[in-house]
Amino acid sequence: MAPNKPPGFSASLRPRSRKDALQRLYSLVQSKDRILITIDPDPDSIAAAFALKRLLWRRVYSTTVGIIRPIRRLNNLTMVRLLKLPLVLLEDKKLDEFNRFFLVDGQPTHNEFFQKFDYSLVIDHHPITALPEIPFVDIRPEYGATSTILTEYLKAAKIKPSKTLATALIYGIKTDTRNFERQSREEDVRAFHYLYDKVYQGTLRKIEISDLSLKDLTYFCEAIKNKTVVKDRIYTHLPLVPSADILVILADFLLKVHDISWSIVSSVVDNTLVVIVRNDGYRKNAGRSVQNAFGAWGSAGGHRAAARAEIPLERLKTVVKKKTPMAYARFVRHRLRAS
Numbered sequence: 082m083a084p085n086k087p088p089g090f091s092a093s094l095r096p097r098s099r100k101d102a103l104q105r106l107y108s109l110v111q112s113k114d115r116i117l118i119t120i121d122p123d124p125d126s127i128a129a130a131f132a133l134k135r136l137l138w139r140r141v142y143s144t145t146v147g148i149i150r151p152i153r154r155l156n157n158l159t160m161v162r163l164l165k166l167p168l169v170l171l172e173d174k175k176l177d178e179f180n181r182f183f184l185v186d187g188q189p190t191h192n193e194f195f196q197k198f199d200y201s202l203v204i205d206h207h208p209i210t211a212l213p214e215i216p217f218v219d220i221r222p223e224y225g226a227t228s229t230i231l232t233e234y235l236k237a238a239k240i241k242p243s244k245t246l247a248t249a250l251i252y253g254i255k256t257d258t259r260n261f262e263r264q265s266r267e268e269d270v271r272a273f274h275y276l277y278d279k280v281y282q283g284t285l286r287k288i289e290i291s292d293l294s295l296k297d298l299t300y301f302c303e304a305i306k307n308k309t310v311v312k313d314r315i316y317t318h319l320p321l322v323p324s325a326d327i328l329v330i331l332a333d334f335l336l337k338v339h340d341i342s343w344s345i346v347s348s349v350v351d352n353t354l355v356v357i358v359r360n361d362g363y364r365k366n367a368g369r370s371v372q373n374a375f376g377a378w379g380s381a382g383g384h385r386a387a388a389r390a391e392i393p394l395e396r397l398k399t400v401v402k403k404k405t406p407m408a409y410a411r412f413v414r415h416r417l418r419a420s
């Protein structure tokens with residue numbers, strides 16, 4: 082796909098004002114249009130798509146939000162379930178039912194599936210990539226979330242979002258900016274403030290904390306049963322887990338113990354020893370410790386308060402002779418104690 086404009090053309094990718102953009106958006110559509118908004122589903126893209134659907138309400142025949150892959154993340158499943166957001170998995174849906182295609186929170190180059198479509202509109206906040214000719218483009222890479230851009234459109238249209246939509250949008254902003262720890266700017270904070278008193282607070286909280294499945298609880302039992310406490314550190318090793326995600330959840334959980342400064346959770350995933358470390362980030366740097374402890378055998382590193390190591394079991398043959406959970410647990414403890 083060839084870019085239709087040279088680099089440094091960002092001014093033309095951004096409408097002059099929100100009002101101006103809104104007028105252009107409205108003149109883009111007709112009452113007989115059956116619109117498909119395609120998204121790679123995450124909280125930001127889902128919320129942005131439903132805000133756009135709301136903007137088009139009563140202006141087009143129908144607007145469908147289509148996802149290009151099933152949602153797996155438990156928080157996101159909870160979001161869609163509690164807010165009753167009607168999403169259509171695109172494989173199941175015939176695309177010739179639609180005459181116009183929109184894309185939010187992404188660009189055609191981001192995914193092979195997106196390249197099938199002749200888009201009329203792209204609204205996004207990712208770095209600008211080569212775009213084909215598209216009638217309506219609003220890309221703002223400096224924004225923390227596409228939900229922020231769409232909140233501004235709603236305001237310009239004088240549409241007060243429903244509680245459901247406000248909850249989705251605020252969750253989109255919170256996840257993409259990681260609660261404003263990551264790239265975000267004044268506009269994101271302003272959108273957050275605007276939405277804040279319009280959301281279902283209890284629902285938002287339930288969505289944010291829903292990262293466990295029922296069978297994950299088994300690993301909590303195991304982690305607690307296997308724990309070793311050495312001064313202000315909790316170590317625990319699980320013989321086998323399906324993915325490293327649960328280790329991260331367990332490490333965060335164990336750091337809740339008030340006089341514990343370090344939690345170290347390890348297990349074997351796909352023939353790899355995975356070590357997740359969390360600490361209070363106060364005196365010692367977790368990333369540096371993990372690197373000193375395990376860097377010689379595999380990938381190891383992280384930040385002050387969060388770090389991770391992944392070591393193929395192959396490489397531990399000479400250092401961990403007995404391939405038992407107990408032996409791996411001891412290896413992790415000994416290495417971390419020394420660094």
Ligand SMILES: [Mn+2]
Nearest residue numbers: 125186227257
């Ligand atoms: Mn996004």
